Amino acid sequence: MKGRPFVILNMASTIDGRIALRGRRPLKLSSEEDFARVHRLRSECQAVLVGVETVIADDPKLTVKEEFVPGASNPLRVILDSRGRLPTDSAVLDGTADTLVVTSGDCSGTFEGAEVLRCGVGRVDLHRLLRLLEERGVEKLLVEGGGTVAWSFLGSGLVDLFQVYIAPSVLGDSQAPSLFAGALASSVEDLVPMRLQEVTVLGGGVLLTFLPDTSGGPLKDEG
Template identity: 40%
Template sequence: MNRPKIIINCAMSLDGKIASATGKQVRISSEEDMARVYQLRNKVDAVLVGINTVINDDPKLTVKERYVSCLNQPIRIVLDPQNKTPETALIVSDKAKTIIVVDENTTISKTYRENVTVLPFPTNNGVFNLRELGEKLCDLGITSLLVEGGGTVIWNFITNHLVDDLYVYVGSLIIGGKQTPTMAMGNGFKHSQDFIKLQHIDTKSVGDGLLLHYQLKK
């Protein structure tokens, strides 16, 4: 089955949290890491997030011109089976194209600008098959995809073995909290034979944090 090259990138605190204890966005990346993320976005055909990230953080997911020499705004993709993406969300601004992937049985209740495509896609009880979605994105000409979160989306990609490169920036801070979102949400695994095994590729100092690079163990 064809699929784009998939890169997962996220930033977490030293204690593995990706947001505040209330789920709100916090600045974890250093300025140097932000520059790296913009440069990574600039290299891919599309960036993808889940609907909770859109609702909680309202990200633009664009590339800031000052960080790159030749600007490429990737297509922004939201996994939004129930079409909850607000018409006023920054992710549907006219700064770049956006694809909102919705359950094919959902009634589309919102009207977006011309830069936005609503893509009806089959689900199994509201869950997209990400391998099939990857094939569809390939058909649309998307050859590289940067998955930026949140924890549920990252869990879904990793547990389907849909990742070529995993970058985790570990910021020099602790957020704490039992319920605070982490990089991989979902149900978790009870048995060690099910754990997703990774191969460590590289660690770099970036600003005052560490950038970890992993791939799936073959």
């Protein structure tokens, strides 16, 4: 046991790695088959987590749809929201499942329809949050984005399994949000190596499953 939940990062992108339209406008990428897979995945996890920008942009419910998994119970919905910016009419506050809004320690915001957990200085402390979630019985956590949160988890070594559904389309906009919105990375040493575990053709697209590559040091520049 690692002292934290097993973390699955799941996202969907275009062939060119874009996850939304410019300006964070929503882009439907998952096929019906992939939606069904994501809902099954949610039903197998005790908590599902997104960043506040995803809630502002997409207003997701983050529940398990009855049509995909009959009789399933909903995971805890966890929103990373250091400054308490979550809109009060968000679907995650609708009471259909439990919701935990995680803010930094200096944020005094409260939300009707959600529990607030204050965790970290300035920004939510992911390591501490994961320890607290484990103490609450979360064994498997599903992280569903967006790109900033995805990079925070990956860059902190907190992703145990990464699944990305590649939709059969190209956006062709370098200003559109991409899978991982990190800080500037400028050399091959900055690459985060991953090991391909599985390739599945699904609903016209392809599902790639990666594990963290723990085989050694950074990639060498062969050029």
